[in-house]
Amino acid sequence: MFGGFQALPIKVGTLLALLSATLGVCIALIPAALFSHYWKAAFSESARPAVFIHHPILSLLSLAALGLYAWAIRYFVVEYVGDVAIYVSSFKVSRFEETRTKIQETVFSIVRQIYSSRTASADTYDRVVLVGHSLGSVIAYDALNAAISWDLAEQDDKMGVVRRTHRLITFGSPLDKTAFLFRTQVSGPRFLREALAAQKQPLILSYPDFRPKRAFRWVNIYSRADIISGRLAYYRGPARVDSASGSHPILERQRAPRAAVRGH
DSSP, X not given: XXXXXXXXXXXXTXXXXXXXXXXXXXXXXXXXXHHHHHHHHHOOTTTHHHHHXXXXXXXXXXXXXXXXXXXXXXXXXXXXXXXXXXXHOOOTTSTTHHHHHHHHHHHHHHHHHHHHOBOSSSBSOSSEEEEEEXXXXXXXXXXXXXXXXXXXXXXXXXXXXXHHEEEEEEESOOHHHHIIIIITOOSSOHHHHHXXXXXXOGGGTOHHHHSOTTXXXXXXEEOTTOSSOOOOGGGSOOHHHHHHHTOOXXXXXXXXXXXXXXXX
Protein backbone atom coordinates (compact mmCIF):
# COMPACT_ATOMS: atom_id res chain seq x y z
CA MET A 1 0.00 0.00 0.00
CA PHE A 2 1.24 3.49 -0.93
CA GLY A 3 4.49 2.16 -2.31
CA GLY A 4 5.47 -0.21 0.47
CA PHE A 5 4.34 -2.45 3.30
CA GLN A 6 2.26 -0.51 5.81
CA ALA A 7 1.35 -1.42 9.36
CA LEU A 8 -2.43 -1.55 9.71
CA PRO A 9 -3.00 -1.75 13.45
CA ILE A 10 -6.32 -2.93 14.77
CA LYS A 11 -8.31 0.13 15.79
CA VAL A 12 -9.01 1.04 19.38
CA GLY A 13 -12.32 -0.45 20.42
CA THR A 14 -12.33 -3.22 17.82
CA LEU A 15 -12.36 -5.99 20.44
CA LEU A 16 -15.21 -4.28 22.27
CA ALA A 17 -17.11 -3.88 19.00
CA LEU A 18 -16.70 -7.57 18.14
CA LEU A 19 -17.81 -8.63 21.61
CA SER A 20 -20.79 -6.28 21.39
CA ALA A 21 -21.75 -7.69 18.01
CA THR A 22 -21.54 -11.25 19.37
CA LEU A 23 -23.63 -10.26 22.37
CA GLY A 24 -26.14 -8.58 20.07
CA VAL A 25 -26.56 -11.76 18.03
CA CYS A 26 -27.08 -13.79 21.20
CA ILE A 27 -29.66 -11.34 22.51
CA ALA A 28 -31.46 -11.34 19.16
CA LEU A 29 -31.89 -15.12 19.40
CA ILE A 30 -33.24 -15.10 22.95
CA PRO A 31 -36.95 -14.49 22.06
CA ALA A 32 -37.00 -17.37 19.59
CA ALA A 33 -35.20 -19.66 22.04
CA LEU A 34 -37.58 -18.76 24.90
CA PHE A 35 -40.63 -19.23 22.69
CA SER A 36 -39.45 -22.68 21.63
CA HIS A 37 -38.49 -23.67 25.16
CA TYR A 38 -41.76 -22.68 26.82
CA TRP A 39 -43.84 -24.06 23.97
CA LYS A 40 -42.21 -27.46 24.37
CA ALA A 41 -42.35 -27.31 28.18
CA ALA A 42 -45.99 -26.24 28.42
CA PHE A 43 -47.56 -28.48 25.85
CA SER A 44 -46.93 -32.01 24.73
CA GLU A 45 -47.13 -32.84 21.06
CA SER A 46 -50.60 -34.33 21.52
CA ALA A 47 -51.85 -31.23 23.35
CA ARG A 48 -50.64 -28.64 20.82
CA PRO A 49 -53.58 -29.05 18.41
CA ALA A 50 -55.92 -28.47 21.34
CA VAL A 51 -54.12 -25.24 22.19
CA PHE A 52 -54.88 -23.86 18.74
CA ILE A 53 -58.51 -24.96 19.03
CA HIS A 54 -59.19 -23.57 22.51
CA HIS A 55 -56.88 -20.51 22.31
CA PRO A 56 -56.89 -19.57 18.63
CA ILE A 57 -56.36 -15.83 19.10
CA LEU A 58 -53.47 -16.24 21.55
CA SER A 59 -51.89 -18.88 19.34
CA LEU A 60 -52.17 -16.80 16.19
CA LEU A 61 -50.84 -13.68 17.93
CA SER A 62 -47.87 -15.62 19.29
CA LEU A 63 -47.03 -17.09 15.91
CA ALA A 64 -47.51 -13.72 14.20
CA ALA A 65 -45.18 -12.04 16.71
CA LEU A 66 -42.57 -14.75 16.23
CA GLY A 67 -42.91 -14.52 12.44
CA LEU A 68 -42.53 -10.72 12.50
CA TYR A 69 -39.49 -10.98 14.73
CA ALA A 70 -37.89 -13.59 12.46
CA TRP A 71 -38.59 -11.38 9.42
CA ALA A 72 -36.94 -8.38 11.12
CA ILE A 73 -33.82 -10.40 11.93
CA ARG A 74 -33.63 -11.78 8.39
CA TYR A 75 -34.17 -8.31 6.89
CA PHE A 76 -31.28 -6.88 8.91
CA VAL A 77 -28.94 -9.75 8.02
CA VAL A 78 -29.76 -9.60 4.30
CA GLU A 79 -29.96 -5.83 3.87
CA TYR A 80 -27.10 -4.72 6.09
CA VAL A 81 -24.71 -7.66 6.16
CA GLY A 82 -25.55 -10.24 3.52
CA ASP A 83 -25.21 -8.18 0.36
CA VAL A 84 -21.90 -6.70 1.51
CA ALA A 85 -20.54 -10.15 2.37
CA ILE A 86 -21.70 -11.50 -1.00
CA TYR A 87 -19.93 -8.75 -2.92
CA VAL A 88 -16.63 -8.51 -1.05
CA SER A 89 -16.04 -12.22 -0.43
CA SER A 90 -12.75 -13.04 -2.11
CA PHE A 91 -13.18 -16.76 -2.57
CA LYS A 92 -13.52 -17.81 -6.19
CA VAL A 93 -15.38 -20.97 -5.24
CA SER A 94 -18.09 -18.92 -3.56
CA ARG A 95 -21.54 -19.49 -5.05
CA PHE A 96 -21.86 -15.71 -5.14
CA GLU A 97 -18.97 -15.28 -7.57
CA GLU A 98 -21.33 -15.05 -10.55
CA THR A 99 -23.41 -12.35 -8.85
CA ARG A 100 -20.34 -10.39 -7.83
CA THR A 101 -18.80 -10.60 -11.30
CA LYS A 102 -22.04 -9.49 -12.96
CA ILE A 103 -22.26 -6.43 -10.70
CA GLN A 104 -18.66 -5.47 -11.41
CA GLU A 105 -19.00 -5.96 -15.16
CA THR A 106 -22.23 -3.95 -15.36
CA VAL A 107 -20.92 -1.01 -13.34
CA PHE A 108 -17.53 -0.96 -15.05
CA SER A 109 -19.21 -1.01 -18.45
CA ILE A 110 -21.11 2.17 -17.55
CA VAL A 111 -18.01 3.85 -16.11
CA ARG A 112 -15.99 2.93 -19.18
CA GLN A 113 -18.65 4.44 -21.45
CA ILE A 114 -18.54 7.69 -19.49
CA TYR A 115 -14.77 8.03 -19.81
CA SER A 116 -14.80 6.89 -23.45
CA SER A 117 -17.54 9.28 -24.56
CA ARG A 118 -16.04 11.94 -26.84
CA THR A 119 -17.11 14.50 -29.40
CA ALA A 120 -15.07 15.33 -32.46
CA SER A 121 -12.89 17.80 -30.55
CA ALA A 122 -13.11 17.03 -26.83
CA ASP A 123 -14.25 14.69 -24.08
CA THR A 124 -17.98 14.72 -23.40
CA TYR A 125 -17.31 14.85 -19.65
CA ASP A 126 -14.28 16.80 -18.52
CA ARG A 127 -15.09 16.42 -14.81
CA VAL A 128 -16.31 13.12 -13.38
CA VAL A 129 -17.62 12.59 -9.84
CA LEU A 130 -18.31 9.10 -8.50
CA VAL A 131 -20.74 8.84 -5.59
CA GLY A 132 -21.47 5.64 -3.69
CA HIS A 133 -23.64 4.84 -0.69
CA SER A 134 -23.11 1.82 1.57
CA LEU A 135 -22.30 -1.18 -0.63
CA GLY A 136 -22.42 1.22 -3.58
CA SER A 137 -19.34 2.96 -2.17
CA VAL A 138 -17.40 -0.31 -2.36
CA ILE A 139 -18.59 -0.84 -5.93
CA ALA A 140 -17.70 2.76 -6.88
CA TYR A 141 -14.23 2.32 -5.38
CA ASP A 142 -13.72 -0.89 -7.34
CA ALA A 143 -15.06 0.71 -10.53
CA LEU A 144 -12.66 3.66 -10.27
CA ASN A 145 -9.70 1.35 -9.63
CA ALA A 146 -10.74 -0.76 -12.62
CA ALA A 147 -11.11 2.34 -14.81
CA ILE A 148 -7.63 3.58 -13.87
CA SER A 149 -6.08 0.18 -14.57
CA TRP A 150 -7.97 -0.12 -17.86
CA ASP A 151 -6.88 3.35 -18.98
CA LEU A 152 -3.21 2.74 -18.18
CA ALA A 153 -2.99 -0.85 -19.45
CA GLU A 154 -5.21 -0.75 -22.53
CA GLN A 155 -5.65 2.89 -23.51
CA ASP A 156 -2.16 4.25 -22.79
CA ASP A 157 -3.71 6.92 -20.54
CA LYS A 158 -5.65 8.42 -23.46
CA MET A 159 -8.93 8.42 -21.54
CA GLY A 160 -7.46 10.60 -18.79
CA VAL A 161 -9.29 8.79 -16.00
CA VAL A 162 -7.01 10.13 -13.26
CA ARG A 163 -6.97 13.65 -14.69
CA ARG A 164 -10.74 13.87 -15.18
CA THR A 165 -11.89 12.25 -11.94
CA HIS A 166 -12.38 15.13 -9.50
CA ARG A 167 -14.25 13.51 -6.63
CA LEU A 168 -14.93 10.16 -5.06
CA ILE A 169 -17.70 10.66 -2.52
CA THR A 170 -18.54 7.77 -0.21
CA PHE A 171 -21.14 7.82 2.53
CA GLY A 172 -22.32 5.10 4.85
CA SER A 173 -19.32 3.19 3.53
CA PRO A 174 -18.18 -0.19 4.92
CA LEU A 175 -14.87 -0.01 3.02
CA ASP A 176 -12.70 -0.02 6.14
CA LYS A 177 -14.50 -3.00 7.62
CA THR A 178 -14.40 -4.97 4.39
CA ALA A 179 -10.70 -4.13 3.97
CA PHE A 180 -9.91 -5.61 7.34
CA LEU A 181 -12.12 -8.69 6.99
CA PHE A 182 -12.17 -9.50 3.29
CA ARG A 183 -10.29 -7.42 0.77
CA THR A 184 -6.76 -8.67 1.47
CA GLN A 185 -7.81 -12.27 1.98
CA VAL A 186 -6.37 -13.57 -1.29
CA SER A 187 -4.56 -16.83 -1.86
CA GLY A 188 -0.80 -17.11 -1.79
CA PRO A 189 1.99 -16.74 0.77
CA ARG A 190 1.37 -14.23 3.52
CA PHE A 191 4.13 -11.84 2.40
CA LEU A 192 2.44 -11.52 -1.03
CA ARG A 193 -1.08 -11.00 0.27
CA GLU A 194 -0.97 -7.24 0.74
CA ALA A 195 1.03 -6.71 -2.46
CA LEU A 196 -1.43 -8.70 -4.55
CA ALA A 197 -4.37 -6.78 -3.10
CA ALA A 198 -2.68 -3.44 -3.67
CA GLN A 199 -1.93 -4.17 -7.32
CA LYS A 200 -5.66 -4.39 -7.97
CA GLN A 201 -6.30 -1.04 -6.26
CA PRO A 202 -4.35 1.89 -7.75
CA LEU A 203 -5.99 4.27 -5.25
CA ILE A 204 -3.85 2.77 -2.47
CA LEU A 205 -0.65 2.61 -4.50
CA SER A 206 0.28 6.26 -4.83
CA TYR A 207 -1.13 9.65 -3.92
CA PRO A 208 0.82 11.64 -6.55
CA ASP A 209 0.01 9.23 -9.37
CA PHE A 210 -3.60 8.34 -8.67
CA ARG A 211 -4.83 10.98 -6.20
CA PRO A 212 -3.31 14.20 -7.62
CA LYS A 213 -3.81 17.11 -5.26
CA ARG A 214 -4.89 19.66 -7.83
CA ALA A 215 -7.53 17.43 -9.39
CA PHE A 216 -8.85 14.85 -6.96
CA ARG A 217 -10.50 14.71 -3.54
CA TRP A 218 -11.96 11.74 -1.71
CA VAL A 219 -14.76 12.74 0.67
CA ASN A 220 -16.13 10.18 3.12
CA ILE A 221 -19.30 10.88 5.10
CA TYR A 222 -20.21 8.64 8.01
CA SER A 223 -22.24 8.50 11.19
CA ARG A 224 -21.33 6.94 14.51
CA ALA A 225 -24.93 5.72 14.76
CA ASP A 226 -24.51 3.63 11.61
CA ILE A 227 -22.82 0.31 12.44
CA ILE A 228 -21.96 -0.26 8.79
CA SER A 229 -20.10 2.97 8.01
CA GLY A 230 -17.04 4.57 9.56
CA ARG A 231 -13.78 6.39 8.97
CA LEU A 232 -11.54 5.02 6.21
CA ALA A 233 -8.30 4.65 8.12
CA TYR A 234 -6.95 1.83 5.94
CA TYR A 235 -7.23 3.95 2.78
CA ARG A 236 -5.27 6.94 4.07
CA GLY A 237 -1.56 7.04 3.39
CA PRO A 238 0.87 7.33 6.29
CA ALA A 239 1.89 10.83 7.41
CA ARG A 240 5.20 10.67 5.56
CA VAL A 241 3.35 9.97 2.30
CA ASP A 242 1.05 12.95 2.83
CA SER A 243 3.89 15.33 3.59
CA ALA A 244 6.10 14.07 0.77
CA SER A 245 3.44 14.28 -1.94
CA GLY A 246 1.54 17.28 -0.61
CA SER A 247 -1.65 15.44 -1.46
CA HIS A 248 -5.02 15.59 0.20
CA PRO A 249 -5.81 12.76 2.58
CA ILE A 250 -9.38 11.47 2.68
CA LEU A 251 -11.67 14.24 3.87
CA GLU A 252 -13.74 12.71 6.65
CA ARG A 253 -17.11 14.25 7.52
CA GLN A 254 -19.12 12.95 10.44
CA ARG A 255 -22.88 13.35 10.36
CA ALA A 256 -25.08 13.91 13.40
CA PRO A 257 -25.16 10.90 15.76
CA ARG A 258 -28.77 10.08 14.85
CA ALA A 259 -28.20 10.45 11.11
CA ALA A 260 -27.53 6.79 10.47
CA VAL A 261 -27.37 6.03 6.77
CA ARG A 262 -29.78 3.25 5.88
CA GLY A 263 -30.66 1.27 2.79
CA HIS A 264 -28.63 0.56 -0.30
